[in-house]
Amino acid sequence: MRKRLSTILVLAGSAALVWCATVWTGAALFEKYQARQWNPPAAATVPVSRAARAAPVPLAPPKLHDVIAWIEIPRLSISTAVLEGDDDVALDLGAGHIPGTALPSAAGNIGIAAHRDSFFRSLGGIEPNDRIRLRTQNGDWDYTVESTRIVKPSEVGVLANSSQPELTLVTCYPFHYVGAAPLRFIVRARRALLMNAENTP
Numbered sequence: 001m002r003k004r005l006s007t008i009l010v011l012a013g014s015a016a017l018v019w020c021a022t023v024w025t026g027a028a029l030f031e032k033y034q035a036r037q038w039n040p041p042a043a044a045t046v047p048v049s050r051a052a053r054a055a056p057v058p059l060a061p062p063k064l065h066d067v068i069a070w071i072e073i074p075r076l077s078i079s080t081a082v083l084e085g086d087d088d089v090a091l092d093l094g095a096g097h098i099p100g101t102a103l104p105s106a107a108g109n110i111g112i113a114a115h116r117d118s119f120f121r122s123l124g125g126i127e128p129n130d131r132i133r134l135r136t137q138n139g140d141w142d143y144t145v146e147s148t149r150i151v152k153p154s155e156v157g158v159l160a161n162s163s164q165p166e167l168t169l170v171t172c173y174p175f176h177y178v179g180a181a182p183l184r185f186i187v188r189a190r191r192a193l194l195m196n197a198e199n200t201p
Contacts, residue, residue: 062103064090069104070135071095071112076122082134086113095119098170101159105138109162113170116181120171123185132167132189143167143189151184158186165191 062068062084069082081094082104090096095114102108114120132143143166150173151158158168167189172181 062097065093067094068097068136072133072135073123073126073130074133075130076125078119078122080114080119082112091115091118098159101168102161102165104134105136105141107163107165109159109166109168110134111159111168111170116171116173116175116185120169121175123169123171123187124175126187131192132169132187134167141165142192144192145187145189147188149186149188151186153182153184155184158184158188167191 064085064087066084067081068084070080071082072079082097083090083094084097084099086096086098091114095112097104098111098113101111104110114123116123126145126148128145128147130145132145134141134143149158158170167187169187169189171185173183173185174181175185
């Protein structure tokens with residue numbers, strides 16, 4: 001009996017060590033992946049009106065799963081990488097840029113999605129006038145939340161392009177639904193007048 005108990009304890013301990021090593025390795029690989037893909041730039045203080053007139057820095061089209069931006073919603077403590085694509089791999093690592101929508105820092109409607117039970121877990125608490133920041137290789141861009149709405153998955157018009165620089169966040173709804181959620185929670189925001197306005201004299 002003692003021998004059997006010892007064997008069980010040894011096996012349980014080995015399993016725990018393997019699990020810890022796997023978690024640590026996964027986190028380390030993700031950090032290396034982020035560093036290799038893109039390092040967030042220092043905060044910029046250029047007014048958007050000037051930046052809009054200046055020629056944007058030419059960037060190669062992103063490849064699937066490239067880190068193309070960093071999204072921050074300070075009041076909700078949301079801070080995560082934005083990867084190109086909205087498949088399972090991208091959404092397991094961070095938020096995903098929805099293909100076919102404008103790229104971060106470009107004019108148009110930028111679509112970003114993330115899981116309601118991971119990186120967008122607190123998104124349900126967002127309110128009008130909250131600030132959202134996208135950090136990109138072209139600089140930092142602030143957006144002001146204008147509205148939220150709940151739609152069916154088939155209502156893809158929320159991602160329609162716009163002549164104005166806008167940001168649309170998408171996650172499943174209800175937030176505490178068990179299983180595949182039947183609806184989508186949509187946040188619409190518009191680019192603020194100043195990039196990093198709080199740092200601008």
